[in-house]
Amino acid sequence: MRFILPLMLGLTLCGPGLAQTPEAERTIVSTVVAEHDRHIDLLERIVNQNSGTLNLAGVRATGERVRAELEPLGFDVRWIDMAETGRAGHLVATHDGGGRNILLIGHLDTVFETDSPFQTFVRDGARATGPGIGDDKGGVVVIIAALRAMQAAGTLEGSNVTVFLTGDEERPGVPLDVARRDLIEAGRVADYALEFENLATEGGAEFGTIARRSAASWTLTTGGVTGHSSGVFNDTLGYGAIYEMARILDGFRRELPEPNLTYNVGVLAGGTPAEIDADGFRVQASGKTNIVAETAIARGDLRTLTPEQDARARARMEAIVGQNLARTTADLVFGDDGYPPMAPTPGNLALLERLNAVNRDLGLPQMSPFDPARRGAADSGFVAADVDTLGGLGIAGGLAHAEGEWVDLDSLIRQSQRAAVLIGRLSLGE
CATH class of the missing domain: 3.40.630.10 (Zn peptidases)
Incomplete structure (x- = not known):
């Protein structure tokens, strides 16, 4: 008192x-x-x-x-x-x-x-x-x-x-x-x-x-052609889902930074197969060292200070996702539960x-x-x-x-x- x-x-x-x-x-x-x-x-x-x-x-x-x-x-x-x-x-x-x-x-x-x-x-x-x-x-x-x-x-x-x-x-x-x-x-x-x-x-x-700042979730799913690892990087198998995932996440790290913007990766799994539960909290995968990964999944958040920054960050993330490595796919989905x-x-x-x-x-x-x-x-x-x-x-x-x-x-x-x-x-x- x-x-x-x-x-x-x-x-x-x-x-x-x-x-x-x-x-x-x-x-x-x-x-x-x-x-x-x-x-x-x-x-x-x-x-x-x-x-x-x-x-x-x-x-x-x-x-x-x-x-x-x-x-x-x-x-x-x-x-x-x-x-x-x-x-x-x-x-x-x-x-x-x-x-x-x-x-x-x-x-x-x-x-x-x-x-x-x-x-x-x-x-x-x-x-x-x-x-x-x-x-x-x-x-x-x-x-x-x-x-x-x-x-x-x-x-x-x-x-x-x-x-x-x-x-x-x-x-x-x-x-x-x-x-x-x-x-x-x-x-x-x-x-x-x-x-x-x-x-x-x-x-x-x-x-x-x-x-x-805002709080929004995102889910990134990458896909690749699976097969024996001796063929990785060639024209038939390409790079696989995990390399594509690594490219995208490293692209986020290098190309997105600006004041008051963060984009955490909270959970990640990749292999043949890989999957995420219905709630989006748990991922699991299996695989062998000699198999090119078929699927990779990551979930994270995005936090921005203004609506303009949020729109700018999302557009840049989508552009990075779209630059696929050979024989891979990538899909980025923003959650509808954002603040x-x-x-x-x-x-x-x-x-x-x-x-x-x-x-x-x-x-x-x-x-x-x-x-x-x-x-x-x-x-x-x-x-x-x-x-x-x-x-x-x-x-x-x-x-x-x-x-x-x-x-x-x-x-x-x-x-x-x-x-x-x-x-x-x-x-x-x-």
Whole structure:
């Protein structure tokens, strides 16, 4: 709690031009502090509720716990069923008190399914570990804590807020256009979007997220004429599937590089035969040293910062694939499960400047934009083309997606205070 005093002193300097009165913002600050233990308890309860993406009942149960928090604040809460995509669904809560609409984005699911050994919240002082504790259950609690503080200060009443918590951020349902249809529509009618994934930190400094790269999958299949290896490279057998695969992947490595672009190869197999499973996660192959490979398969991802970079990279990849070695074939297919980029825009940067105005008034350090090459994709990418968006407003921590995922519980206070003040100011538009 060592930062409370400068926060309170900073707020005494607030002027009349703010979106909310200094008195209201002081109430926000003190309410978040007073309710800190309550929100740690809430975090523990929702972390201990397994909500791996494929645990549909667990995702819905987590949504019901959130519903119980938001309805008493005056939110109209509904559940959007996503059975047609093979997923549990999404929670959407609306509070129309007038003013500009602020869309708050997070997710209920985690990467830890019911068979994971990592299932339990454990606290050690200001540090806690647990499955999905930062990604994104800590972010969900930041949203709830911020809205409760706004209600206590009287600023929620006049605010227009939409909370959209997806149930399949970690493993989206298909078709993706159905899975993200409602989120995209919410973005189109919003004036601002705030995303509550993990806060970006480095060396004790905290950063704002004004950009995220995309995430798209691709599958490359090469074919060759099989036969005795004594004939490899000749006019009859040519080079075989593995040499063609090696040519293409090395071509990607040599010809694609540019800032903020990556293209990982995650799995690869080649031989006679070779095949990939229906989910696209496992490949297997067999062969002998004296047989020219008939088939090779590789799967990977593509991450870009802007739609223009994405189109440029895909076109270049396809051109490289098309330059076949003798007697080989190659087919590149991009998946339909991709996350679009959250490109850096002047509007996003302006939102960070608004957050930094809050930081100044709360006595907190200024936040610089975080390197987008070091952030993963998120649901904010689906709305960023339509609305100014700021990400990374969730809790601080580390080891996301890994056993031992942890958070700094003190950051729950800072992030909730920041969010509550920012939401109110943005909704009032002053």
